Amino acid sequence: MSERSERTIEPGADVAADGTDTRTGGRQAVVPAQRANRRKRAPLSENKRAERKLGWLLCAPAALVMVAVTGYPILYSLWLSLQRFDLRFPAEREFVGLDNYVTVLTNDFWWTAFGVTMLITVVTVAVELVLGMGLALVMHRTLVGRGIVRTAALIPYGIVTVVAAFSWRYAWTPGTGYLANLFSDGAPLTERASALAIIMLAEIWKTTPFMALLLMAGLALVPEDLLKAASTDGATAWQRFTKVMLPVMKPAILVALLFRTLDAFRVFDNIYVLTSGANETSSVSMIAYNNLIRGLNLGIGSTMSVLIFIAVAIIAFIFVKLFGTAAPGSDDGEGR
Amino acid sequence: MADIVLDKVSKKFPDGTIAVRDVDLEIADGEFVILVGPSGCGKSTTLNMIAGLEDISSGELRIGGERVNDKAPRDRDIAMVFQSYALYPNMTVRENMAFPLQLAKLDKKTINQKVEEAAKVLELTPLLDRRPANLSGGQRQRVAMGRAIVRKPKAFLMDEPLSNLDAKLRVQMRTVVSRLQKRLGTTTVYVTHDQTEAMTLGDRVVIMRGGAVQQVGPPQELYDNPHNLFVAGFIGSPSMNFLPAAIEESRLRTALGDVPIGDRIRRELSRADAPRELILGIRPEHFEDAELIDEETRRRGIVFEAPVDIVESMGSDKYVYLTVEGERATAAELEELAADAGAADFTGVGSHLVTRLSAESTVTEGQNRRVWFNLEKIHLFNPADGRNLTLREGRAAGALAD
Ligand SMILES: Nc1ncnc2c1ncn2[C@@H]1O[C@H](COP(=O)(O)OP(=O)(O)O)[C@@H](O)[C@H]1O
Ligand SMILES: [Mg+2]
Numbered sequence: 001m002s003e004r005s006e007r008t009i010e011p012g013a014d015v016a017a018d019g020t021d022t023r024t025g026g027r028q029a030v031v032p033a034q035r036a037n038r039r040k041r042a043p044l045s046e047n048k049r050a051e052r053k054l055g056w057l058l059c060a061p062a063a064l065v066m067v068a069v070t071g072y073p074i075l076y077s078l079w080l081s082l083q084r085f086d087l088r089f090p091a092e093r094e095f096v097g098l099d100n101y102v103t104v105l106t107n108d109f110w111w112t113a114f115g116v117t118m119l120i121t122v123v124t125v126a127v128e129l130v131l132g133m134g135l136a137l138v139m140h141r142t143l144v145g146r147g148i149v150r151t152a153a154l155i156p157y158g159i160v161t162v163v164a165a166f167s168w169r170y171a172w173t174p175g176t177g178y179l180a181n182l183f184s185d186g187a188p189l190t191e192r193a194s195a196l197a198i199i200m201l202a203e204i205w206k207t208t209p210f211m212a213l214l215l216m217a218g219l220a221l222v223p224e225d226l227l228k229a230a231s232t233d234g235a236t237a238w239q240r241f242t243k244v245m246l247p248v249m250k251p252a253i254l255v256a257l258l259f260r261t262l263d264a265f266r267v268f269d270n271i272y273v274l275t276s277g278a279n280e281t282s283s284v285s286m287i288a289y290n291n292l293i294r295g296l297n298l299g300i301g302s303t304m305s306v307l308i309f310i311a312v313a314i315i316a317f318i319f320v321k322l323f324g325t326a327a328p329g330s331d332d333g334e335g336r
Numbered sequence: 337m338a339d340i341v342l343d344k345v346s347k348k349f350p351d352g353t354i355a356v357r358d359v360d361l362e363i364a365d366g367e368f369v370i371l372v373g374p375s376g377c378g379k380s381t382t383l384n385m386i387a388g389l390e391d392i393s394s395g396e397l398r399i400g401g402e403r404v405n406d407k408a409p410r411d412r413d414i415a416m417v418f419q420s421y422a423l424y425p426n427m428t429v430r431e432n433m434a435f436p437l438q439l440a441k442l443d444k445k446t447i448n449q450k451v452e453e454a455a456k457v458l459e460l461t462p463l464l465d466r467r468p469a470n471l472s473g474g475q476r477q478r479v480a481m482g483r484a485i486v487r488k489p490k491a492f493l494m495d496e497p498l499s500n501l502d503a504k505l506r507v508q509m510r511t512v513v514s515r516l517q518k519r520l521g522t523t524t525v526y527v528t529h530d531q532t533e534a535m536t537l538g539d540r541v542v543i544m545r546g547g548a549v550q551q552v553g554p555p556q557e558l559y560d561n562p563h564n565l566f567v568a569g570f571i572g573s574p575s576m577n578f579l580p581a582a583i584e585e586s587r588l589r590t591a592l593g594d595v596p597i598g599d600r601i602r603r604e605l606s607r608a609d610a611p612r613e614l615i616l617g618i619r620p621e622h623f624e625d626a627e628l629i630d631e632e633t634r635r636r637g638i639v640f641e642a643p644v645d646i647v648e649s650m651g652s653d654k655y656v657y658l659t660v661e662g663e664r665a666t667a668a669e670l671e672e673l674a675a676d677a678g679a680a681d682f683t684g685v686g687s688h689l690v691t692r693l694s695a696e697s698t699v700t701e702g703q704n705r706r707v708w709f710n711l712e713k714i715h716l717f718n719p720a721d722g723r724n725l726t727l728r729e730g731r732a733a734g735a736l737a738d
Contacts, residue, residue, distance in 0.1 A: 223420060223422065225420045228389050228416065228418070231387075231388070231409040232387050232389070232412075233435055233436040233439060233487075234409075236410065243435075248426065250426070
C-alpha cells in the first residue's frame with residue numbers, strides 16, 4: 001500500500017495502543033498485507049532494497065519485544081484451552097483436546113453473547129461512521145478556533161471508559177438519574193432492549209471522536225483541486241462528497257472501520273459497569289471474563305478467549321482482503 | 337461560447353489580503369487570453385473568481401452578457417484545467433471524461449460518443465480504460481483537457497496547466513493547447529507565470545502585478561511598447577537591459593556614453609515633479625557589432641566600447657555579454673522581477689549587458705569591442721513610478737522623438 005495509507009494507519013496505532021493480545025493480532029495482520037501489495041509493483045532498485053532492509057532492522061527490537069510479551073500469553077491460553085482446568089477443582093485438571101471448544105460452541109449462552117456482540121459491533125460502528133464523518137467534516141471545514149473545536153470533540157474519548165460508564169449508569173438510574181427521569185418511568189437498565197440501547201449509546205458517545213479523528217486524516221488527503229474540479233464539472237455539494245471525497249478517502253475509511261470494529265467486538269467496560277451482563281446483555285468478552293476470573297474456570301475461559309482471538313483475526317483478515325482488492329492502482333496520488 | 341467581462345473586480349480575503357484590485361477586462365467571444373505575472377500576483381484568484389470558486393468581493397463579472405457574481409460554478413457552464421491535473425483517481429480515463437456529462441444527465445449513448453470524440457482529438461483512445469495513476473504527466477494533462485472539452489462549455493479556464501511538465505513536453509503541449517483552442521474556438525483564459533508561454537500562446541496577454549493589471553495587449557505590442565518598467569522587464573528572454581541614466585540638460589549620461597534626447601522627453605523632464613535620474617532600457621537585439629553596420633544605420637544610434645566577457649554562438653546569431661562599469665539601475669519593479677522565481681533568468685540589472693549580435697561578428701572573449709546600439713529603440717523609465725516616458729500615444733518612440 002502507499003505511503004498514504006500507512007500515514008493513516010499511524011495515528012490509529014498510536015491512539016489505540018492500549019494494547020491487548022487480540023489487538024496485536026489485528027495489527028500484525030495489517031503489515032503483511034501492505035507488503036503483499038508492494039510486491040506486485042515494479043522490481044525494487046538496489047537502493048530501495050537497502051532502505052527496506054534498514055527499515056526491518058530498525059523495527060526488529062520492538063517487534064521482538066512485542067512477540068515475547070504477547071506471544072507467551074497467547075500460547076499459554078491456547079494450552080489452557082485444551083485442558084479441563086477449574087481452580088475450584090484443581091485435582092481434576094487433565095488434557096481434554098478440543099472438548100472445551102465443543103462445550104462452548106454448543107452452548108446457548110455463548111451464542112447469545114456472540115449475537116449481542118455482533119449487534120453492538122455492527123450498530124455502533126455504523127452509527128460512529130456516519131457521526132464521525134459529520135464531525136470530521138465540521139472539524140476540517142472550521143477555519144476559526146480549529147484547535148478548540150478539535151479538543152472539545154475529543155473530550156469523550158479522553159475520559160476513562162469506566163468513569164464515563166458510571167456517569168451513564170447514574171444518569172439512567174430511576175429516581176436519581178436525569179435521563180431516566182426524562183425518558184422513562186421504568187428502569188431502562190433492567191430491560192434487555194433498552195439496556196442494549198444504552199450500552200450502544202455509551203459506546204458511540206465515547207468513540208465517535210476517535211472515528212472522526214481517523215476520518216479527518218483521510219479528509220486531509222483529498223486534494224482541494226479535485227473538489228474544485230468537481231465543482232466546475234457541475235457537481236453539487238452532495239455529489240462532490242459521494243463521488244469524489246468518499247472514493248478518495250476509501251483507504252482511510254477502511255482503516256478507521258477496521259480499528260473500530262476490532263475495538264467494538266471486544267466491548268467490555270460499558271457492559272460491566274452498566275448491566276454486569278444481566279438480562280442477556282453480555283458480550284463475548286464479558287462471559288469470557290465471567291468464566292475465567294469469576295468462575296475460575298481456566299479451561300473454558302481460555303477457550304472463549306481463543307475464540308474471541310480467532311473472531312478478531314477473521315475480522316482483520318476480511319478487512320485486509322478488502323483492502324487488497326479495493327485499493328485502486330491510484331495510490332501515487334493526484335494533485336501532489 | 338460567450339464573452340467574459342470583468343468590471344472593477346476585486347478580491348479581499350478574510351485575513352485582509354487584497355489579492356486582486358479593480359481588474360477591468362473584456363474578453364471577446366472565442367478569444368484566447370493569457371494572464372501572466374510573477375507568482376502571488378493574483379492570477380489564480382482572478383481565474384477562481386471567473387469560475388465561481390472564490391466569491392467576488394466587489395465589482396461585476398458577466399459571462400455572455402449575464403451577471404454571474406452569485407452563480408455557483410455548476411451554473412456558469414465553464415470548464416477548468418488545473419496545474420495538478422485534478423483527475424479523479426478512482427475513475428478510469430473514460431469515466432473521468434464522462435463525469436461532467438453524467439452530472440449533466442446526458443444519456444449513455446451520447447456520453448459515450450462525446451467521450452470517444454474528445455479522446456480521438458487528444459489521441460487518448462488507447463488509454464481510455466486506464467487509471468490516472470498509470471499515465472504519464474503529459475497524458476494526465478491531456479485527460480484533464482479532454483474532461484474540459486467534452487462538455488463544450490462557454491469558456492475554458494486553465495491555471496498553469498503545463499507547469500508540472502518537463503521542459504520538452506511543455507513545448508509539445510503548448511502546441512496541443514494552441515491547436516485545440518483554435519479548432520474549438522472557445523473563449524479561453526489561461527494563467528501562467530512563464531512569459532514564453534504567454535508570448536507564444538495568446539491572442540492577448542494581461543500582465544498582472546500585485547493584484548493589479550499592468551498592461552493588456554497582443555504579445556508583440558507588449559514587447560515593443562511596454563507601458564512601464566515592470567512589463568518591459570517581464571516580457572522578453574533574455575530580458576531587457578536596464579541602466580541608470582543621469583539627466584544633464586539636453587542629454588543623458590549613461591555607462592554607454594551620452595545619449596541625446598528629443599524635445600518630447602525634454603518637455604517631460606522640465607516638469608516640476610520630474611525625476612533627477614531615469615532608467616534606460618534596451619533589448620539585446622538592438623545592439624550590433626559596430627563593424628557590421630553602414631554609415632546610415634550608425635547615425636541612428638551611438639557606439640561605445642566595452643570588454644567582452646562571454647560569447648555564446650547560437651548559429652543564427654551571437655549572444656555577447658559585455659561588462660559595464662558604474663552603478664546598477666534600482667527600482668522596486670526591477671527588484672521584484674529579480675526576486676521572482678518565475679523570472680530566474682532575469683538578467684536586466686546584472687553587471688553585464690546582454691547583447692545579440694549578428695552571427696558574422698568576429699567578436700571574441702576577452703577583447704574590447706566597439707558595439708553600436710539603436711537610439712530609436714531605447715526606452716526611458718521614471719524610476720519612481722516605473723512609467724515609460726518614451727511612449728507617444730501608446731507607441732514607443734525612442735529617445736530622440738519630438
Ligand atoms: N485563501 C486565501 N486567504 C488569504 N490570502 C490568500 C488566499 N489565497 C491566496 N491568497 C493570497 O492572494 C495572493 C494571490 O494569490 P494567487 O491568486 O494564488 O497568486 P498566483 O496564482 O498569481 O500565484 C497571494 O498573495 C496569496 O498569498
Ligand atoms: Mg496560482
